[in-house]
Amino acid sequence: MMGVERIGVVGCGLMGGGIAEVSARAGLDVVVVESSPPAKEAGRARLEKSLGRAEVEGKIDSARDVLARIRMETSLEALADRELVVEAIVEDEAAKTELFATLDEIVESPEAILASNTSSIPIMKLGVVTSRPEKVIGIHFFNPVPVLPLVELVPSLLTSPEVTEQARALVEGRLGKRAIDCQDRAGFVVNALLVPFVLSAIRMLESGFATAEDIDRGLVLGAAHPQGPLALADLIGLDTTQAVAQSLYEEFKEPLYAAPPLLNRMVDAGLLGRKTGRGFYTY
């Protein structure tokens, strides 16, 4: 079975940058595509910062050597020779289906795998817009990618078992992650459990039941969570949290998945959490 050496990443935000970093740290040849030159530069700056920190902490020998394995581009054509491409653009179904149809045309090898890091969009919806749905799979990393070991592998009903095994060999064998297998349902395993919990904390804050600090402190000190649910929402990004809630709600029609008004208003206001400097907390 083919081992992947040439990987592509589309989107160099929180997740795409992390996926590019762990791939380059594992010695893979990485091409990253962003949507515009400023976004590309912002992505590169984040990667340099993260790798610089890893070098200072002694986790890698040389940030420069790792960066040398990452090529940053703004045209999807740069992905033509890739063996596997991971999509990590905004959590928007229309944007992702358009991208998958384009990737299907650009990525030349019929054996190449097209993967998505989506948190909640059915993999089948991405597979069916391509001519190779058997090569389309969800490879869902966790934030921050260089730190959290989990990856959810999400084959659709049409994904070939060999592709799932190639993806497992990449994430477990090469990237040093641990994989769990999930069915192609909105939220997979972790977000289907975690997002309603985060939404409950937002409702609790919204109703004036307790302060953000006390809600988070309660879960950290009383349930040994590494961080509280509101701090976690700020880390995930409130727009991403809202998008995942909407996908879960659309799939299951359960009130516990409905985004609370406070979350919607904060997203309207551009208060997206850490990435914009303000969410439930100020950074």
Ligand code: NAI
């Ligand atoms: P983000 O907003 O930090 O990054 C998205 C990046 O994609 C931006 O830099 C944007 O410029 C770029 N982009 C948008 N459209 C593009 C296109 N057509 N071509 C190239 N680049 C494009 O978002 P984040 O948090 O990195 O999320 C990305 C994906 O990962 C989403 O599907 C999200 O659901 C998923 N995810 C997010 C997690 C999180 O904790 N934030 C965890 C696991 C998955």
